Amino acid sequence: xxxxxxxxxxxxxxxxxxxxxxxxxxxxxxxxxxxxxxxxxxxxxxxxxxxxxxxxxxxxxxxxxxxxxxxxxxxxxxxxxxxxxxxxxxxxxxxxxxxxxxxxxxxxxxxxxxxxxxxxxxxxxxxxxxxxxxxxxxxxxxxxxxxxxxxxxxxxxxxxxxxxxxxxxxxxxxxxxxxxxxxxxxxxxxxxxxxxxxxxxxxxxxxxxxxxxxxxxxxxxxxxxxxxxxxxxxxxxxxxxxxxxxxxxxxxxxxxxxxxxxxxxxxxxxxxxxxxxxxxxxxxxxxxxxxxxxxxxxxxxxxxxxxxxxxxxxxxxxxxxxxxxxxxxxxxxxxxxxxxxxxxxxxxxxxxxxxxxxxxxxxxxxxxxxxxxxxxxxxxxxxxxxxxxxxxxxxxxxxxxxxxxxxxxxxxxxxxxxxxxxxxxxxxxxxxxxxxxxxxxxxxxxxxxxxxxxxxxxxxxxxxxxxxxxxxxxxx
Amino acid sequence: xxxxxxxxxxxxxxxxxxxxxxxxxxxxxxxxxxxxxxxxxxxxxxxxxxxxxxxxxxxxxxxxxxxxxxxxxxxxxxxxxxxxxxxxxxxxxxxxxxxxxxxxxxxxxxxxxxxxxxxxxxxxxxxxxxxxxxxxxxxxxxxxxxxxxxxxxxxxxxxxxxxxxxxxxxxxxxxxxxxxxxxxxxxxxxxxxxxxxxxxxxxxxxxxxxxxxxxxxxxxxxxxxxxxxxxxxxxxxxxxxxxxxxxxxxxxxxxxxxxxxxxxxxxxxxxxxxxxxxxxxxxxxxxxxxxxxxxxxxxxxxxxxxxxxxxxxxxxxxxxxxxxxxxxxxxxxxxxxxxxxxxxxxxxxxxxxxxxxxxxxxxxxxxxxxxxxxxxxxxxxxxxxxxxxxxxxxxxxxxxxxxxxxxxxxxxxxxxxxxxxxxxxxxxxxxxxxxxxxxxxxxxxxxxxxxxxxxxxxxxxxxxxxxxxx
Numbered sequence: 001x002x003x004x005x006x007x008x009x010x011x012x013x014x015x016x017x018x019x020x021x022x023x024x025x026x027x028x029x030x031x032x033x034x035x036x037x038x039x040x041x042x043x044x045x046x047x048x049x050x051x052x053x054x055x056x057x058x059x060x061x062x063x064x065x066x067x068x069x070x071x072x073x074x075x076x077x078x079x080x081x082x083x084x085x086x087x088x089x090x091x092x093x094x095x096x097x098x099x100x101x102x103x104x105x106x107x108x109x110x111x112x113x114x115x116x117x118x119x120x121x122x123x124x125x126x127x128x129x130x131x132x133x134x135x136x137x138x139x140x141x142x143x144x145x146x147x148x149x150x151x152x153x154x155x156x157x158x159x160x161x162x163x164x165x166x167x168x169x170x171x172x173x174x175x176x177x178x179x180x181x182x183x184x185x186x187x188x189x190x191x192x193x194x195x196x197x198x199x200x201x202x203x204x205x206x207x208x209x210x211x212x213x214x215x216x217x218x219x220x221x222x223x224x225x226x227x228x229x230x231x232x233x234x235x236x237x238x239x240x241x242x243x244x245x246x247x248x249x250x251x252x253x254x255x256x257x258x259x260x261x262x263x264x265x266x267x268x269x270x271x272x273x274x275x276x277x278x279x280x281x282x283x284x285x286x287x288x289x290x291x292x293x294x295x296x297x298x299x300x301x302x303x304x305x306x307x308x309x310x311x312x313x314x315x316x317x318x319x320x321x322x323x324x325x326x327x328x329x330x331x332x333x334x335x336x337x338x339x340x341x342x343x344x345x346x347x348x349x350x351x352x353x354x355x356x357x358x359x360x361x362x363x364x365x366x367x368x369x370x371x372x373x374x375x376x377x378x379x380x381x382x383x384x385x386x387x388x389x390x391x392x393x394x395x396x397x398x399x400x401x402x403x404x405x406x407x408x409x410x411x412x413x414x415x416x417x418x419x420x421x422x423x424x425x426x427x428x429x430x431x432x433x434x435x436x437x438x439x440x441x442x443x444x445x446x447x448x449x450x451x452x453x454x455x456x457x458x459x460x461x462x463x464x465x466x467x468x469x470x471x472x473x474x475x476x
Numbered sequence: 477x478x479x480x481x482x483x484x485x486x487x488x489x490x491x492x493x494x495x496x497x498x499x500x501x502x503x504x505x506x507x508x509x510x511x512x513x514x515x516x517x518x519x520x521x522x523x524x525x526x527x528x529x530x531x532x533x534x535x536x537x538x539x540x541x542x543x544x545x546x547x548x549x550x551x552x553x554x555x556x557x558x559x560x561x562x563x564x565x566x567x568x569x570x571x572x573x574x575x576x577x578x579x580x581x582x583x584x585x586x587x588x589x590x591x592x593x594x595x596x597x598x599x600x601x602x603x604x605x606x607x608x609x610x611x612x613x614x615x616x617x618x619x620x621x622x623x624x625x626x627x628x629x630x631x632x633x634x635x636x637x638x639x640x641x642x643x644x645x646x647x648x649x650x651x652x653x654x655x656x657x658x659x660x661x662x663x664x665x666x667x668x669x670x671x672x673x674x675x676x677x678x679x680x681x682x683x684x685x686x687x688x689x690x691x692x693x694x695x696x697x698x699x700x701x702x703x704x705x706x707x708x709x710x711x712x713x714x715x716x717x718x719x720x721x722x723x724x725x726x727x728x729x730x731x732x733x734x735x736x737x738x739x740x741x742x743x744x745x746x747x748x749x750x751x752x753x754x755x756x757x758x759x760x761x762x763x764x765x766x767x768x769x770x771x772x773x774x775x776x777x778x779x780x781x782x783x784x785x786x787x788x789x790x791x792x793x794x795x796x797x798x799x800x801x802x803x804x805x806x807x808x809x810x811x812x813x814x815x816x817x818x819x820x821x822x823x824x825x826x827x828x829x830x831x832x833x834x835x836x837x838x839x840x841x842x843x844x845x846x847x848x849x850x851x852x853x854x855x856x857x858x859x860x861x862x863x864x865x866x867x868x869x870x871x872x873x874x875x876x877x878x879x880x881x882x883x884x885x886x887x888x889x890x891x892x893x894x895x896x897x898x899x900x901x902x903x904x905x906x907x908x909x910x911x912x913x914x915x916x917x918x919x920x921x922x923x924x925x926x927x928x929x930x931x932x933x934x935x936x937x938x939x940x941x942x943x944x945x946x
Contacts, residue, residue: 049778
């Protein structure tokens with residue numbers, strides 16, 4: 001069996017070689033900076049399936065002294081047939097020579113048989129000054145492909161395309177930071193077409209990568225579903241001794257419980273974010289959390305969140321909620337009445353169960369202080385009384401998932417979660433709507449879900465993700 | 477308790493709990509590798525094999541199985557129930573057979589007691605099937621390990637088994653006590669009831685109850701004459717003319733009644749409880765969420781896209797200590813690597829005595845020639861500064877560094893080079909990060925020799941007069 005192909009990503013310094021490698025290897029821990037010489041040594045990034053390497057990308061430092069190298073090569077070559085040997089001789093002779101460290105690093109994989117991925121920046125004007133580099137690369141005799149990456153906002157790719165075509169077999173545009181996943185796959189297939197022996201390995205790799213992406217979506221749906229379940233059914237509990245009951249007013253207790261309930265929900269949402277990020281191999285988004293631009297007025301419980309993510313009353317009605325909500329509200333009132341009747345002290349009902357029909361605020365959970373038992377009293381806050389809360393969490397989670405799943409690993413910019421301006425859930429099919437509504441209600445009532453219900457809920461959330469993806473696609 | 481299914485379930489559950497904290501990528505690699513090994517060996521990967529593999533890997537001395545603790549706890553509960561059952565069985569039978577010679581032992585009471593036993597046994601089984609756990613707070617108080625979701629679901633069947641075992645010992649101890657009492661004492665059985673019933677209907681009842689063993693042991697199925705002869709009334713005590721031996725003839729019936737309707741059901745339900753545990757354990761294992769995840773990990777290829785390498789912390793030093801200097805007034809301009817193509821801005825071209833090119837497409841020999849040309853120019857004019865125009869967006873490379881090193885040697889002492897990075901749009905200033913890379917380059921190469929300046933944007937030509945003079 002032939003060995004797995006290797007591709008050396010080479011070019012002038014600071015043209016985004018590491019960004020290309022970071023995106024294709026889904027590694028966001030590669031040092032990327034707008035500073036020449038960030039990459040000082042070559043580094044291999046193998047893609048392996050079950051331990052078997054399908055291909056290897058090698059990130060390399062940029063050319064520092066191409067004219068001097070070319071001068072040496074020309075001086076030591078007799079005819080075109082000895083070009084690749086001369087390059088090999090150059091590397092051998094200059095190992096350890098401080099002036100040519102970068103050239104040796106980038107030429108070594110090429111003399112070992114790697115394919116050439118030459119990266120240029122298409123946002124700056126074409127420059128014939130790079131021709132010495134391209135000539136050296138041609139001397140290696142390796143199959144080659146040129147990538148026009150765009151670091152800045154200007155577009156000079158057409159002139160680059162024309163010029164690079166003279167030196168390279170294939171020229172492709174690839175924006176390492178913004179290219180969608182389908183382009184990653186198409187680029188990898190193009191790598192495979194450089195050499196007949198490489199095609200099969202690259203086809204396998206793209207097949208596995210697409211399958212992995214589909215699996216990730218399913219797993220992400222499961223993660224979101226679990227978080228929703230946790231958050232909808234969460235109840236803040238506190239056990240108080242008689243002294244504590246005497247020393248705390250109901251209002252203070254309500255406030256404390258409410259605060260810790262909020263705190264817990266925010267933390268749970270953060271855990272969800274990190275889980276999704278890790279699923280997509282974004283390990284470093286979280287480390288930038290301090291810089292993460294959360295709109296302070298779009299936090300989980302703000303009015304803004306509700307406006308952007310909550311669903312319309314019409315939606316709820318079609319989700320089989322309508323009458324149920326009224327009776328649900330009635331039921332809450334009855335339960336409350338019963339607990340009053342049995343002598344439980346009700347600290348306060350914050351918000352009114354029916355208010356969402358008439359008001360603009362989410363109905364908040366109920367504070368309930370239980371009966372004295374074994375000299376202890378139990379005060380509880382939650383679970384949330386309004387399914388809209390679930391839709392806010394779901395909307396934000398799906399939005400975050402979309403951003404993460406579409407974020408390339410070369411991206412180093414802040415994750416800006418701008419709220420969407422339409423109710424995208426309106427597009428969801430009726431069955432999924434009903435499943436989501438029913439599950440949210442069950443969670444709210446702290447009823448357990450069986451395996452089948454859980455599975456259906458996951459499927460419905462996955463449908464949501466698909467719907468949101470379509471909506472995003474058609475929005476722009 | 478050597479129940480493999482139960483042990484496997486508990487071990488699997490404990491393992492799944494431990495795995496909760498592990499990185500998903502690690503778990504995937506680990507389990508996929510196991511599945512591939514199984515494939516090589518031609519066997520299907522199952523949770524049982526996986527558990528054995530995990531135990532094998534942790535090697536000897538890894539501590540007791542997680543299941544051992546839970547099973548030990550339930551063994552103690554079972555033993556406790558059996559001991560208590562046996563003691564209670566003995567006491568209950570002694571109570572039932574209490575006979576001081578004055579009164580008969582009422583068979584009706586024993587019948588009722590056996591019926592109650594049967595009812596209890598059936599209720600225990602029904603409760604385990606329904607999953608009702610009235611004794612759960614007690615378990616929670618005495619259990620050492622926190623309850624997991626699996627153990628909560630297992631508790632009804634485990635508890636039913638403990639209760640049935642206790643009941644079995646109760647019935648067994650009762651039977652032994654009965655037989656011992658029959659040997660040691662003369663027991664006088666009779667039947668009595670307040671209800672208006674005749675011996676005939678009572679005999680019918682007794683015959684129905686004795687039906688299972690009547691064919692096997694006819695003596696244990698009382699005849700009508702015995703039933704008729706052994707009815708007693710407490711009010712009529714003392715007038716009895718029945719042969720005292722008749723009173724004792726009930727004992728085979730009582731022994732068989734106890735064995736068939738108390739002991740045997742308990743035994744059968746006890747065995748069924750064992751089956752129920754195994755069935756429940758197999759079901760819980762099959763529907764365990766971790767099993768689904770495990771099978772998924774085993775079936776899915778482990779894809780590693782090359783994320784091992786991490787040099788994110790190895791960022792270049794981007795501190796800049798130098799600052800921009802004003803554009804020096806000089807008449808020598810060098811354009812590096814195509815900078816200023818096709819046309820230099822007027823600020824840089826007007827009034828210059830020498831404008832030369834180096835780097836880029838020029839050969840190294842041409843660069844050396846340029847160096848000489850500049851050196852001779854410097855010696856001829858009082859100028860000590862040279863403008864080196866570069867493309868601001870291109871990073872400074874080793875070639876420029878080499879060129880400047882050679883220049884420093886070739887040019888007169890005290891000469892200064894001002895690097896002038898241009899923006900790609902000539903009318904604009906280059907971006908800050910682009911200027912900073914040149915400032916850092918100047919600092920590395922020697923700030924006494926190299927400075928960085930920018931052309932003033934939209935400014936009138938500064939040395940128009942000088943150019944005019946030239």
